[in-house]
Amino acid sequence: MERTMSREERIRRAEEIYNRRKRLNGVRVSTSNVNKNEKVKISLLKKMLMQMAICIVIYIIFYLIKNSNYIFSEDVLNKTKEFLSYDINFGNIQNSITSFINDNKDKFSFLGLFDNNEDNQNSENNVENNNETSGENANSVGGIGGANSNEVEEEKEEDKNTKKSQSEIDIEYIKENFDFMVPVKGTVTSRYGKREATEVVSANHSGIDIGADEGTPIYAAVDGVVTVASSEGEYGKHIDITSNDVLTRYAHCSKLLVKKGEKVKKGDKIALVGSTGNSTGPHLHFEIRRDDRTINPESILDFS
Numbered sequence: 001m002e003r004t005m006s007r008e009e010r011i012r013r014a015e016e017i018y019n020r021r022k023r024l025n026g027v028r029v030s031t032s033n034v035n036k037n038e039k040v041k042i043s044l045l046k047k048m049l050m051q052m053a054i055c056i057v058i059y060i061i062f063y064l065i066k067n068s069n070y071i072f073s074e075d076v077l078n079k080t081k082e083f084l085s086y087d088i089n090f091g092n093i094q095n096s097i098t099s100f101i102n103d104n105k106d107k108f109s110f111l112g113l114f115d116n117n118e119d120n121q122n123s124e125n126n127v128e129n130n131n132e133t134s135g136e137n138a139n140s141v142g143g144i145g146g147a148n149s150n151e152v153e154e155e156k157e158e159d160k161n162t163k164k165s166q167s168e169i170d171i172e173y174i175k176e177n178f179d180f181m182v183p184v185k186g187t188v189t190s191r192y193g194k195r196e197a198t199e200v201v202s203a204n205h206s207g208i209d210i211g212a213d214e215g216t217p218i219y220a221a222v223d224g225v226v227t228v229a230s231s232e233g234e235y236g237k238h239i240d241i242t243s244n245d246v247l248t249r250y251a252h253c254s255k256l257l258v259k260k261g262e263k264v265k266k267g268d269k270i271a272l273v274g275s276t277g278n279s280t281g282p283h284l285h286f287e288i289r290r291d292d293r294t295i296n297p298e299s300i301l302d303f304s
């Protein structure tokens with residue numbers, strides 16, 4: 001029969017067992033914690049060894065590149081230059097490919113490459129035939145009565161006009177519709193067009209400069225109406241005379257003898273030579289414009 005142990009006996013017996021285990025190092029430790037710590041230590045060690053190995057490999061590679069003469073040796077460089085110096089004719093390659101395909105049309109017919117070429121060739125032949133037919137018809141029609149031949153000549157004349165520059169058209173228009181005269185007697189000191197620019201002189205000369213003594217009379221080169229009579233701006237004292245769509249300008253004058261709105265005739269005295277505005281000395285700056293397009297005055301008048 002089992003003896004019932006009192007509470008005090010159970011406590012005492014438990015203390016004896018605890019002390020006995022402690023003396024014998026029998027304290028129980030959780031196995032799960034022990035295994036986990038061991039695994040963490042092993043993984044850290046592997047990672048450290050892997051990093052060390054990678055560093056060693058990288059160091060060896062850099063060392064070999066730095067101290068090896070083979071990779072960048074003269075032999076390798078010469079071979080590279082020799083390869084790059086080859087002249088590859090892509091035109092010949094294309095011709096070779098084209099001739100190869102043409103010689104093997106049966107094999108490449110499934111791609112549909114040759115149907116388009118034949119259609120294009122047929123269309124070109126049709127265009128040539130149409131051109132020949134239209135040329136024959138034109139010749140046959142032109143030979144009847146001569147009326148169509150006149151139309152052809154007019155068309156040729158129109159083609160000649162379209163090939164002319166705008167400046168040439170303007171010059172012909174002015175010569176046919178206006179009667180000009182030289183506005184002042186003197187010596188040409190700067191011609192129309194491009195010239196060497198300075199602080200005073202512009203790079204693109206829009207007119208012609210005629211040097212003369214200060215006070216020399218300036219005459220209207222053509223009939224018209226004074227649309228500008230001003231002393232402001234780079235032109236100094238200047239006059240604009242408008243004749244339909246053509247304008248003549250007289251600049252750097254010392255004195256203006258007409259006012260805005262006056263009608264003038266060719267040969268009327270309108271101003272005196274001076275050196276006002278941006279000027280290097282007494283002269284007349286003379287311009288001819290049509291619809292604000294400048295025209296070389298020497299193509300209209302003889303200043304010699």
